[in-house]
Amino acid sequence: MTLARYVVRRLLQAIPTLFILLIFMFILVRVLPGDPARLIAGLEATEEDVERIRVLLGLDRPIHEQFINYMLDILRGDLGTSIKFETPVIQEILIRFPRTLELAIVAELISIAIAIPLGIISALRPFTKTGALATIGSLLGSSMPIYWLGLILIYVFSVNMRLLPSFGYGTPAHIVLPAFTLATLLMGNLVRITRASVLDALESNYIVTAKAKGLSERLIIYRHALKNALIPIITISGLQLGALLGGAILTESVFAWPGIGLLLLDSIYSRDYPLIQGIIIFYAVILILINLIVDIAYAFVDPRVRISLWRPE
Numbered sequence: 001m002t003l004a005r006y007v008v009r010r011l012l013q014a015i016p017t018l019f020i021l022l023i024f025m026f027i028l029v030r031v032l033p034g035d036p037a038r039l040i041a042g043l044e045a046t047e048e049d050v051e052r053i054r055v056l057l058g059l060d061r062p063i064h065e066q067f068i069n070y071m072l073d074i075l076r077g078d079l080g081t082s083i084k085f086e087t088p089v090i091q092e093i094l095i096r097f098p099r100t101l102e103l104a105i106v107a108e109l110i111s112i113a114i115a116i117p118l119g120i121i122s123a124l125r126p127f128t129k130t131g132a133l134a135t136i137g138s139l140l141g142s143s144m145p146i147y148w149l150g151l152i153l154i155y156v157f158s159v160n161m162r163l164l165p166s167f168g169y170g171t172p173a174h175i176v177l178p179a180f181t182l183a184t185l186l187m188g189n190l191v192r193i194t195r196a197s198v199l200d201a202l203e204s205n206y207i208v209t210a211k212a213k214g215l216s217e218r219l220i221i222y223r224h225a226l227k228n229a230l231i232p233i234i235t236i237s238g239l240q241l242g243a244l245l246g247g248a249i250l251t252e253s254v255f256a257w258p259g260i261g262l263l264l265l266d267s268i269y270s271r272d273y274p275l276i277q278g279i280i281i282f283y284a285v286i287l288i289l290i291n292l293i294v295d296i297a298y299a300f301v302d303p304r305v306r307i308s309l310w311r312p313e
Helices: 003-031 036-041 047-057 063-075 089-124 129-143 146-160 172-202 205-212 217-228 230-255 260-269 273-301 303-309
Strands: none
Touching (some): 003 063, 036 047, 089 129, 089 172, 089 260, 089 273, 129 172, 230 273
16 A cells, blocks of 8 residues: 555545544534524614624524534535634635644644653653653643633733743744743653653663664664654654644643634633534544654654555555
C-alpha cells in the first residue's frame, strides 16, 4: 500500500465519524427546550420576526427535508449563514481560525521547548532535587485551571509589573501571556510522557549494549534512547495540538484573543445556531486531519511503523 492510498483509506474511515457528528448536531438543535427561532429572536420579538428566522433556518419545512438539505449544504461546503453577523459561517471561521492556530502553535512550541528537557532530566536524575522539582511541576501544570492561571499572570505581568498587555491581538507581546497559559496545561502531560518513554528506552537491551561498547552518555541518550522514545512524544504532541484548539476557548475568553474559541462563546451567548454547528464541524475536521498527520509522522520516525502501515510499491 502506498502512502497516498493509506491517506485516502484513513480519510474514508473518517466519513462515518463525521456523519454521526452531523446527525448529532442536527438532532441537538431540534431537541433543545424551546423554539430555536424564538430564542434567537428574543422574548420581545414579534411573531413576524420569529417566523422570518424560522424560514431563514429552514425550520418551517418537514424534518426529513430539513435533514436532506442540511447534508447537501455540508457536502457543498456551505455551513449556513450566521444569524448575528449575517455573513457565511465559513467566512467567519476562516477569519478567526488563523489566530487560534497561531496561538496553539506558539503554545505547543513553548510546551515542547520546556517539557521535553525537563522530562529527560527527571528520567536521568529521578532521585535528585531537579528531577523531583520537574515531576512536581508537571503535576501542578496539568492540574492548574487555565482561567485561574491566566488571571494570575494578568495580575502579575500586566497590572503590577506592566510588562505585557493583558488582552487583545496585534503585536508579538500580546501572544506571550495567552500562549504561556495554554502551554502550561500541556507541559505536565508532556513531561510525564517524556520521562516514562526515556526510562523505558534506557532499560532496553540495545542501550545496555551501547553502554557495554563504551559510548558516551550524551550519545546514548540523544542518538539511541531519545530517538526510540519519540513515538509516544509525537503522539501526545499531536493530540495536544488538537486539545489546544479546544482548550483555547477558555484562554481566548480570558485574554480577549479574537480567535475561533472566542467566536464560539459569542455564538453560544447570542444563540447563533448555524455558527455553533459550523464551528463544531470545523473542529472535528481539523482533529481528524491532525490525527492523520500524527500517524504519518510515526512512519518517518520509526521504519517499523512505516512497514506496518504501508509498503512502497
